[in-house]
Amino acid sequence: MGSLRDRNKRHDAFFRKAREQGFAARSVFKLEDLDRRFRLLRPGERVLDLGCRPGSWMQYAAGVVGAHGAVVGVDRQALPQAIPGARVILGDIYTLSDEELLGTLRAFDAVLSDMAPDTTGIRATDQARSAALVEEALGRAERLLAPGGAFVAKIFQGPDVTAI
Numbered sequence: 001m002g003s004l005r006d007r008n009k010r011h012d013a014f015f016r017k018a019r020e021q022g023f024a025a026r027s028v029f030k031l032e033d034l035d036r037r038f039r040l041l042r043p044g045e046r047v048l049d050l051g052c053r054p055g056s057w058m059q060y061a062a063g064v065v066g067a068h069g070a071v072v073g074v075d076r077q078a079l080p081q082a083i084p085g086a087r088v089i090l091g092d093i094y095t096l097s098d099e100e101l102l103g104t105l106r107a108f109d110a111v112l113s114d115m116a117p118d119t120t121g122i123r124a125t126d127q128a129r130s131a132a133l134v135e136e137a138l139g140r141a142e143r144l145l146a147p148g149g150a151f152v153a154k155i156f157q158g159p160d161v162t163a164i
Helices: 004-010 013-020 028-038 056-065 098-102 123-144
Strands: 046-050 070-075 086-090 108-113 145-153
Touching: 028 056, 028 145, 046 056, 046 123, 056 070, 056 086, 056 108, 098 123, 108 123, 123 145
Parallel strands: 046 070, 046 108, 070 086, 108 145
Antiparallel strands: none
8 A cells, every 4th residue: 555645646637637627637638639639539430448457548439439439448357337338348458359340330430548568667678568559559550540540549658659
């Protein structure tokens, strides 16, 4: 268990704002900012959220695409709460087929990846694993995105960033 000081750092103003607005995590504000700047998501679109736990990106996407859109999330761990209007697939991105991700959809309009590796504390290893996840997400995006679709991914900074 972390110290009170560490817990207070994690429970900053963005953490409190996310909780007040009903979001599962503060990371929702990263996606909201990117969406505002690049207009990634629109009503009626189909969104794939890779590494969707704890669910704040799915919550945001579901709110933007609305009832006529579709949101599919993938994670190795169950979400702490259901996301209304979203389909969650429990599984590993390396073993799931494209067909499992698509379900009844033909393509996605946006692929979002907030995936992070299980960290070891060894910077080079953690960064390489993060890069591998982004490469997998990019491969999925190349196959599953509709023409003109959007792709967003988080990656740990390191030597692989430029190549990817």
